[in-house]
Amino acid sequence: MTPKATSTAKPQQATAAPNALESLLKAYNETTSSRLKTVDAFLVFLMLSGIVQFLYCILVTNFPFNAFLAGFSSCVGQFVLTASLRSQVNPANRAEFKDVSPERAFADFAMGSIVLHFFVFNFLG
Amino acid sequence: MFSRWGLLLVLGLASWATAKSSTGDSVLVILEPKLDKDNFSIFFDGLREKGYDLTFRAPKDVEPAVIEYDSPQFSHVILFAPETKSFANDITPQSLVTLLEKKTNLLLVVSSKQTPLTSLAPEFSLVLPPPGTPLLSHFPERDTPATVIPVNVSPNPVVTSKLPPVWFSGIPFSLQNNPLLFPILSAPPESFAADSEGDSGAEAVVQVSEKGGEGLWAGSQMSLVAGFQALGGSRATWVGGVDLFSDEYAQKETKPGVKSGNKEFASAVAAWTFQESLALRIDRVTHHRVNQTEALQAYTTNDEIVFTAHISKFNSETSAWEPFSGIQDMQLEFTMLDPHIRTALPPVPGKAGEYSVTFRAPDRHGVFKFVINHKRKGWTHLESSTMVSLVPPRHDGYPRFLSAAWPYYIGAISTSLGFFIFSALWLAGDDRESKKSKGSKAE
Numbered sequence: 001m002t003p004k005a006t007s008t009a010k011p012q013q014a015t016a017a018p019n020a021l022e023s024l025l026k027a028y029n030e031t032t033s034s035r036l037k038t039v040d041a042f043l044v045f046l047m048l049s050g051i052v053q054f055l056y057c058i059l060v061t062n063f064p065f066n067a068f069l070a071g072f073s074s075c076v077g078q079f080v081l082t083a084s085l086r087s088q089v090n091p092a093n094r095a096e097f098k099d100v101s102p103e104r105a106f107a108d109f110a111m112g113s114i115v116l117h118f119f120v121f122n123f124l125g
Numbered sequence: 126m127f128s129r130w131g132l133l134l135v136l137g138l139a140s141w142a143t144a145k146s147s148t149g150d151s152v153l154v155i156l157e158p159k160l161d162k163d164n165f166s167i168f169f170d171g172l173r174e175k176g177y178d179l180t181f182r183a184p185k186d187v188e189p190a191v192i193e194y195d196s197p198q199f200s201h202v203i204l205f206a207p208e209t210k211s212f213a214n215d216i217t218p219q220s221l222v223t224l225l226e227k228k229t230n231l232l233l234v235v236s237s238k239q240t241p242l243t244s245l246a247p248e249f250s251l252v253l254p255p256p257g258t259p260l261l262s263h264f265p266e267r268d269t270p271a272t273v274i275p276v277n278v279s280p281n282p283v284v285t286s287k288l289p290p291v292w293f294s295g296i297p298f299s300l301q302n303n304p305l306l307f308p309i310l311s312a313p314p315e316s317f318a319a320d321s322e323g324d325s326g327a328e329a330v331v332q333v334s335e336k337g338g339e340g341l342w343a344g345s346q347m348s349l350v351a352g353f354q355a356l357g358g359s360r361a362t363w364v365g366g367v368d369l370f371s372d373e374y375a376q377k378e379t380k381p382g383v384k385s386g387n388k389e390f391a392s393a394v395a396a397w398t399f400q401e402s403l404a405l406r407i408d409r410v411t412h413h414r415v416n417q418t419e420a421l422q423a424y425t426t427n428d429e430i431v432f433t434a435h436i437s438k439f440n441s442e443t444s445a446w447e448p449f450s451g452i453q454d455m456q457l458e459f460t461m462l463d464p465h466i467r468t469a470l471p472p473v474p475g476k477a478g479e480y481s482v483t484f485r486a487p488d489r490h491g492v493f494k495f496v497i498n499h500k501r502k503g504w505t506h507l508e509s510s511t512m513v514s515l516v517p518p519r520h521d522g523y524p525r526f527l528s529a530a531w532p533y534y535i536g537a538i539s540t541s542l543g544f545f546i547f548s549a550l551w552l553a554g555d556d557r558e559s560k561k562s563k564g565s566k567a568e
Contacts (some may be wrong), residue, residue, distance in 0.1 A: 038551065046540065049539060050536075063529055067527075067533035068531065120537050123535055125530070
């Protein structure tokens with residue numbers, strides 16, 4: 001959905017940049033299902049959490065490094081899993097994932113996440 | 126009751142009778158026939174008074190052998206045979222070295238004549254002057270020949286007390302750079318070794334000294350009595366002239382009314398040679414973690430380790446080993462191939478004979494050794510090596526819940542919580558969506 005919105009916004013850049021953002025938000029709010037909005041909110045949270053941990057590692061301390069790796073990779077891994085869930089359940093991609101029902105996609109996502117967290121908490125120390 | 130007292134008395138007498146030496150009381154004196162035993166009565170009687178058991182033998186006698194069935198028969202050997210050219214079969218330079226290896230102490234006397242002993246001297250890093258060149262000195266002015274010289278005793282570990290000058294007549298030696306060898310009596314600065322006992326060779330000496338002194342056997346760098354502490358712990362003392370020990374020199378006056386220091390000096394030299402003085406030993410070493418008492422086979426990297434050594438010194442007056450705290454410069458090494466840690470091992474104040482240090486083990490795992498290697502001239506070498514392993518922490522030995530890591534913990538926990546909340550929302554939303562989709566389908 002979003003790529004379409006940006007491509008429509010580009011030609012009128014000079015005159016209505018705020019309008020472009022507004023129309024982007026508007027189009028996003030109107031055309032995105034609440035389910036995908038939940039997914040997007042979770043993705044933003046994971047991204048912010050990862051950024052905070054990375055900054056803490058660079059600016060404050062990378063000790064214990066295993067804890068940093070566990071915390072940071074839990075964010076990255078969860079982000080990847082959630083992003084793939086989003087692309088699988090997006091109605092716009094239905095043609096591509098004909099064989100994958102949304103239930104199946106969520107089950108894969110949940111299974112993958114549980115395995116990821118198992119490793120993360122083992123590695124956290 | 127009587128028998129018990131009797132036993133105590135016997136024990137007391139036995140301890141009285143034991144030698145003052147820390148290694149044994151039997152002494153073999155190999156005395157060449159030319160020398161009269163009675164001329165050395167002060168020296169020998171002094172040894173007997175201390176509790177030594179003297180056995181005399183001529184160099185060519187076969188009995189008693191110094192080594193029998195591969196075991197040395199005497200604790201100490203005095204070789205007063207400076208001019209003997211041929212010995213019995215059991216006394217060769219090799220057998221003397223073997224004696225030293227087998228912890229027998231040697232007191233060796235050489236003279237200006239060429240003997241088997243002069244060829245043994247280079248093995249001890251001693252360089253003797255050419256045959257027939259005794260030490261001469263024309264100072265101070267005196268009525269004795271130039272070869273009979275009063276020598277001032279400079280303080281050294283073996284002779285600690287201040288002694289009057291010592292009469293000496295014999296040869297000097299120069300000491301090569303051997304850490305086991307040290308001078309006990311140095312030659313007077315104005316003395317020199319020269320060809321002739323008269324002054325006919327004096328011009329040659331003057332000529333040599335004008336050329337910068339090269340090849341000149343002179344000065345206080347020469348040594349008259351030198352001590353050698355073998356690696357095995359036995360001691361050998363080389364003396365440049367046998368007359369040092371004679372009664373005549375012991376009673377001869379250096380100044381009117383002042384007796385020479387020969388008696389005390391000879392006694393001190395014998396005491397050092399026979400392991401009475403400057404004899405040390407490590408009784409035991411212990412190691413443990415700080416605040417624990419048990420010695421471990423394996424320590425963890427970065428552990429705080431306490432190492433303690435107990436050291437005794439032999440006291441010849443009581444014939445007993447007594448705790449000794451007088452070493453100030455001892456070091457401990459914690460070694461794996463190289464010393465990873467080298468630290469001072471100071472005496473513990475208030476605890477006699479105890480030396481202790483606390484140090485942090487290196488952050489390196491492997492097989493390490495606690496090494497004490499204390500070698501000082503004149504003193505018994507102290508060597509000790511204790512092996513321990515140093516292992517990394519066990520899997521549960523690392524610190525946990527570090528405050529610095531809380532952002533990471535919170536990150537991981539919040540991701541998991543987020544996953545649960547997301548899943549709950551998804552599943553809850555699923556119903557709504559499906560209802561909606563059903564509704565839309567119905568429409």
